[in-house]
Structure formats: C-alpha cells, structure tokens
Amino acid sequence: MTPSTETLTAERILEATEEVLRRHGPAKATVVDVARALGVSHGSVYRHFRTKAALREAVTKRWLDRTSASLTGIAAEPRDPEARLRDWLAALFTAKRRKAGDDPELFATYLVLTGENVEAVGAHITDLTGQLTRIIRDGADTGAFTATDPATTARAVFHATARFHDPGYAQDWDQPDIEAQFEAVVDLVVRGLRA
Amino acid sequence: MTPSTETLTAERILEATEEVLRRHGPAKATVVDVARALGVSHGSVYRHFRTKAALREAVTKRWLDRTSASLTGIAAEPRDPEARLRDWLAALFTAKRRKAGDDPELFATYLVLTGENVEAVGAHITDLTGQLTRIIRDGADTGAFTATDPATTARAVFHATARFHDPGYAQDWDQPDIEAQFEAVVDLVVRGLRA
Structure with a gap:
C-alpha cells in the first residue's frame, strides 16, 4: 500500500481506484473503498472527487x-x-x-x-x-x-x-x-x- | 387459442412458441408451455421437437x-x-x-x-x-x-x-x-x- 504521507494527487487516487476495480470488480469503486485502499480519510479523497459518480467517471x-x-x-x-x-x-x-x-x-x-x-x-x-x-x-x-x-x-x-x-x-x-x-x-x- | 383438433404441424407449434415467447419472455419457451398454449399433450409436441433445445433452435x-x-x-x-x-x-x-x-x-x-x-x-x-x-x-x-x-x-x-x-x-x-x-x-x- 502507498504510504499515506505521500502527497495525495488525483492521479494517485485514480491509480488506487483502478487497483480496487481490478481486485473487487465494478461494484466496489466507491470513495470509501478507495480511501481505505490508500490508507487516507475519505474526506481527503472527496477533496479531489466530490462524488462517487465523479470518481468513477474520472477513472x-x-x-x-x-x-x-x-x-x-x-x-x-x-x-x-x-x-x-x-x-x-x-x-x-x-x-x-x-x-x-x-x-x-x-x-x-x-x-x-x-x-x-x-x-x-x-x-x-x-x-x-x-x-x-x-x-x-x-x-x-x-x-x-x-x-x-x-x-x-x-x-x-x-x-x-x-x-x-x-x-x-x-x-x-x-x-x-x-x-x-x-x-x-x-x-x-x-x-x-x-x- | 387454436383448437387442438387441427393438424399439429411443426409450423403451428413454432407459431405458438413465438406467441409464448411474446407473452412470457425467453424463460417460458419449453415444450410443456407450448403444449399448454396449444391445448395438446406435450407428447404430440415432442413428436416434432424432441427436446426443449430443438424447439428453441427451430423458433x-x-x-x-x-x-x-x-x-x-x-x-x-x-x-x-x-x-x-x-x-x-x-x-x-x-x-x-x-x-x-x-x-x-x-x-x-x-x-x-x-x-x-x-x-x-x-x-x-x-x-x-x-x-x-x-x-x-x-x-x-x-x-x-x-x-x-x-x-x-x-x-x-x-x-x-x-x-x-x-x-x-x-x-x-x-x-x-x-x-x-x-x-x-x-x-x-x-x-x-x-x-
């Protein structure tokens, strides 16, 4: 898992989202799932993608x-x-x-x-x-x-x-x-x- | 419903099969369903189509x-x-x-x-x-x-x-x-x- 102290960029979130999709399929790419995979709060993911729909569209x-x-x-x-x-x-x-x-x-x-x-x-x-x-x-x-x-x-x-x-x-x-x-x-x- | 005294041709069975499909969707086109729609025994349908698969392929x-x-x-x-x-x-x-x-x-x-x-x-x-x-x-x-x-x-x-x-x-x-x-x-x- 990427250490959470690295700067959380949109690209890093999208990489993690793809990894979550690869492991768990389409149902699991929610902000909460991705935040958990990155070891960060979901608030910090929401700062880049305001909704689950926005995150899924971006990936x-x-x-x-x-x-x-x-x-x-x-x-x-x-x-x-x-x-x-x-x-x-x-x-x-x-x-x-x-x-x-x-x-x-x-x-x-x-x-x-x-x-x-x-x-x-x-x-x-x-x-x-x-x-x-x-x-x-x-x-x-x-x-x-x-x-x-x-x-x-x-x-x-x-x-x-x-x-x-x-x-x-x-x-x-x-x-x-x-x-x-x-x-x-x-x-x-x-x-x-x-x- | 077509009277069961008419000669039961393959074409009549397939017409009835399409009608069953139209009313009930793909799951319901079985020999038993079609025989019921025609008001005949399923044995008389089996004489034309020996399996459900053969009936579905023919239709x-x-x-x-x-x-x-x-x-x-x-x-x-x-x-x-x-x-x-x-x-x-x-x-x-x-x-x-x-x-x-x-x-x-x-x-x-x-x-x-x-x-x-x-x-x-x-x-x-x-x-x-x-x-x-x-x-x-x-x-x-x-x-x-x-x-x-x-x-x-x-x-x-x-x-x-x-x-x-x-x-x-x-x-x-x-x-x-x-x-x-x-x-x-x-x-x-x-x-x-x-x-």
Whole structure:
C-alpha cells in the first residue's frame, strides 16, 4: 500500500481506484473503498472527487484516454496519409485487443463503467474520430483521398471498422482469421477513400 | 387459442412458441408451455421437437429466416449490381430496425435465444454473406466491381456495415442521423468495390 504521507494527487487516487476495480470488480469503486485502499480519510479523497459518480467517471476517462494517447502520435505524423491511416487503425485494434486480452476481468469491469459514463465514451469517440479526420483531411489535401467532407468520412471509417475496436466484439478478437478479416475491411475502406 | 383438433404441424407449434415467447419472455419457451398454449399433450409436441433445445433452435431459425427470405429476391434480381447492393443493404437494415422497433420485448427475447443458438446464427450469417457474394460476383463479371475474391469481399462488406444490422447496435438505430450514417458507410463501401 502507498504510504499515506505521500502527497495525495488525483492521479494517485485514480491509480488506487483502478487497483480496487481490478481486485473487487465494478461494484466496489466507491470513495470509501478507495480511501481505505490508500490508507487516507475519505474526506481527503472527496477533496479531489466530490462524488462517487465523479470518481468513477474520472477513472473511466483515464482508461479510455490511455488508448487515444497512443494514437495521437500516429495521426500527427507528417507522412503518407494512406499508410498513416492503416497504421492508426491497426494500432487502435492492437490497443483494444491488448486491453481485452491481458486482463479480461478488468476489461469487463470497465465495460460496466463505460455503460454508466456515456459522456466520457462520447468524448473518447469524438477524440478518435477527430484524429481520423486529421489523417483524411491530409489525404484530401495531397490528393491521395477524394473526401469532400473529412469529418463525415472519418465517422464512416470509424463505423465501418467497428468490428475491430468496439468492445462489444471483444469475444470475436481471438478468432483465428481475425487479422485477415481486419485486412479485408481496411483494404475495402482505403480503396473507398482513394476512389 | 387454436383448437387442438387441427393438424399439429411443426409450423403451428413454432407459431405458438413465438406467441409464448411474446407473452412470457425467453424463460417460458419449453415444450410443456407450448403444449399448454396449444391445448395438446406435450407428447404430440415432442413428436416434432424432441427436446426443449430443438424447439428453441427451430423458433430462432424461423425468426432469422424471415429476414433472409425478404432479401433473397433482391440478391437474385438481374439488374445493376451496385443498385442491387445498395437496395439489399437498405432492406437488411430496414428489416432489422423493424424487428427491433415494432416489438422491443420480443426482440430482446430473441437476442437471448440467438445467444443460445450460435449454430443457427452462423447459418444465418452464411446465408446473408452468400447473397452478398452473389451480388458482388455479378458486379465483378460485369466489370462494375473489381473484387477478385467475391466471398472474402462479401464478408468485408458485411463486417463494414455491421452497425446497421448487428442487433448489438439496436439502441443506436433511432439516432436522428442514423440514415445519414448508413448512407456514408454504404457510399464508402460501394466506392471501395468500384475502385
């Protein structure tokens, strides 16, 4: 257990919250549980997160942001938009599969939390489609893609590839030919952007 | 209630099973429940369906087949493959939305049943992607589409449009711009096929 004399930051509270979720599942992430895990008074947790709902939303957002952060770099790279799009979609799929596969119980716990925190999920999707919009706009600027409305096209690409990032499909991600399925959809989408 | 003197066909039993499901939810579709609803001995139901599992699988298959049957005609029409593909995808989306919207409780009940009957669902998906393969092969034959492997491409089209037929997305189907989302994905997919 982290000694309670360390400065109690929001990040430290969220780390402890994730540890509580990992050990005990979605029901146990309350301010009292987290304060107990940190060995601090619950008043000191309340100073950072005023309600149980705020704490749960923040830990959900932190979990979602870990995925987007790993993709931001790819979206911003100054190189061929088609290669960048393929790499970005592959990185998104890899990140989601890793989350689902490395710790299935924590993944299931976070699925409960995302169901409760639709605003955090909406912001996450806006962030991801914003990154896609940037790549598609760059492609339209160089003439690699024909999109006239990059934001609408980005959303269509996000929807068309849902099988490879929507957690609702996690049970299909260990199918033996899932990589071939992914490649077939990405090829179709990329050809659609080029045309 | 249907008089028990009528000939007891498999179809009559399945109709009664669906009625039992509609009234009482997924737990109640047992042979005994259905025999009671028909006013017949359960022995006479067992003559058609030897187990509760067989009865539940057959009623699930019947429900899924109602969707595919409405699409077979479109897949087989001797006309422009691109228009046929667009109409087929729109008809699939319409059929699924209608099922979800007209009777949400029965839809939820059938979702429980499809979860139990993965083989019936697999056969349904094989049927649908087979219809798509036919349209895409026709398009490749006329030169409208460039697909070299129509079956693989058909599966990619099915996956890319999952948001508009997978029952897991039913809660999104009354979003105000869902038609625009559908058009954007279908346009992207059709351009990908043409290229």
